[in-house]
Amino acid sequence: MSRILFSLFILCSIFISACKETPKEIIITEIKVEAPFEMPAIKTPDFSQCEKILITDFGAKQGNKEATTKAIADAINKANTIGGGVVVIPEGEWLTGKVHLKSNTNLHLEKGATLLFSENPADYLPAVQSTWEGMECFNYSPLIYAFECENVAITGEGELQAKMDTWKVWFARPKAHMENLKILYDMAAKDVPVEERQMVNDTANFRPQFIQFNRCENVLLENISIKNSPFWVIHPFMSKDVIIRGVKVFAHGHNNDGVDPEMSQNMLIENCIFDQGDDAIAVKSGRNQDAWRLNMPTKNVVIRNCLVKNGHQLLAIGSELSGGVENVYMENCEVEEGAKLNHLLFIKTNERRGGYVSNIQVKDIKCGKIDKGVLGIETDVLYQWRDLVPTYERRLTPIKNISMKNVKAADVQFIARILAEEEEHVENVNLKNIQVDTVRETEIIQENVNGFKFE
Known part of the structure; x- marks a missing residue:
């Protein structure tokens, strides 16, 4: 009998240990929104049961752009690999390059945290499939970019901030920039394949969006603050089921729209504050x-x-x-x-x-x-x-x-x-x-x- 009890104890211990190690999944909830037309319920990801993944555990260091950029990418990879995770940016200022989200990831900024994005255009290469004023092209990566993702979020009481040293110089849109605009316009009009529309060169200076969700589903932005932007601030493109709630935006640069829903469907924008240089x-x-x-x-x-x-x-x-x-x-x-x-x-x-x-x-x-x-x-x-x-x-x-x-x-x-x-x-x-x-x-x-x- 004692051997049987001992065996059962071992099996139970293994089972409990496995349960502790198994990541808890994202919960998908549906939000019903009142509207004077038939409005589908919006699907939104709930990460409250998911593992928290600190970027400092992956080597992030304040003032070290390379270490922090890599740490954020590695933390996002882990969240994606385990099927759902909260990538935590702790209190303090963290200098970084581009952030590429993946499915089942919540980028969470704790109160007092600032994610400060580099002003160096090279930090947003290689070029990614993006847009410029309604035309698809390959351009500098948006500062935060998600492509063909589902269940993605940016939350918390912290701040996303763009360093503007370079981007504000590009606001001028000189003749060479306008010539590149003509090239892209012609390619789009003639249906040149998007992968051939490579718009990163010495003179195009197409500023990237701050946040772009490109062909994504089940997107949540909640409570964050955003300061400054190279171009459009929040850009859901060809995305579905998007909630933007309690977000504060301050951006007074050229083309600094607050939110630009483009070819996107089933969206709720509520309880936000917009202080813009262009359309709210x-x-x-x-x-x-x-x-x-x-x-x-x-x-x-x-x-x-x-x-x-x-x-x-x-x-x-x-x-x-x-x-x-x-x-x-x-x-x-x-x-x-x-x-x-x-x-x-x-x-x-x-x-x-x-x-x-x-x-x-x-x-x-x-x-x-x-x-x-x-x-x-x-x-x-x-x-x-x-x-x-x-x-x-x-x-x-x-x-x-x-x-x-x-x-x-x-x-x-x-x-x-x-x-x-x-x-x-x-x-x-x-x-x-x-x-x-x-x-x-x-x-x-x-x-x-x-x-x-x-x-």
Whole structure:
């Protein structure tokens, strides 16, 4: 009997030991989001039961970029290998190069932790499959990059910060940079394979995004702070089931949009603070022939309870919208008094874009002075591209079913300005309970609009 009991004890010990060593898996939860359209539940990863993996256990050292970059990569590899892990950045400042996430990984910054990203472009090589203003190409790696991943997160109360020494010089976009833009535009228009669009050279100077989730699923960004950015700050590209919650962004450089959902679906952006040099939230869907080829609209995006301290627009749609944009709902957002802002909602496109815009709803918004207006819709926005490159194929953009209600603003140039094409009228715009203290010029300006209501 004693031998049997002893054997059972040994077996139990082995079983318990194995259980301790077996990593606990990620839990996938579904978040139901209320919206005035059919909004699928958003799948999101829960890492609360997963192993915590300290980067210091892999040799990370403060002030040592090479050691910390390698340690983060090794910790991410372990999290991915065991099927789920939390890569912990502890308190302190950690200088690093690029961070490439893998599936089933949560990059977690503890309170008081700063992950400081190098200003050296060489640290973001080799080039990766990325984008530039709606066109696919191989470029410098985004500072944090995930490609074809699932169950990825960046969380915690720490800060992600970009050193700007080089990137701010590249803001200037000199002639050589613009010539490289023309080359990429031509390659995209002619459907040159993406792997042949190599845009890292001595003169292109295409700045990388800070965070890009490229073709990812089940993505969570929560509670982190982000300071400075070479280019767009948070860029979900061709991704599904994305939650951005409680994130604070301060980035006042050129093209520093806060969040750019592009050809992405089923997204929630809530409880965030944006202090931007460009649009706070810019919903995009690819540029021209590239987006027609990829054929993935941006849809089912809910934005709520956000504060904007500065930015060009509270919510922009376009101008890269060639894949189509539908079902975008914003509610209960505020623009801080004294913020510099052009529009609350600005929909912009041009004769090259095609695509479509449908069912954009905005309600319960408060703001102070606006340089332009509550609503702007313009269909001839080309900026520097007007004379830089030709129109290879002309496709207009149908825009319909736009509504804004319960908006309070102090001082505006106009309430709504809609400038559409004679060949493609804007359809069904409904403004209700728009309260404005002062209109500096004309309340309503409209060209080629069918079904405009102002109540």
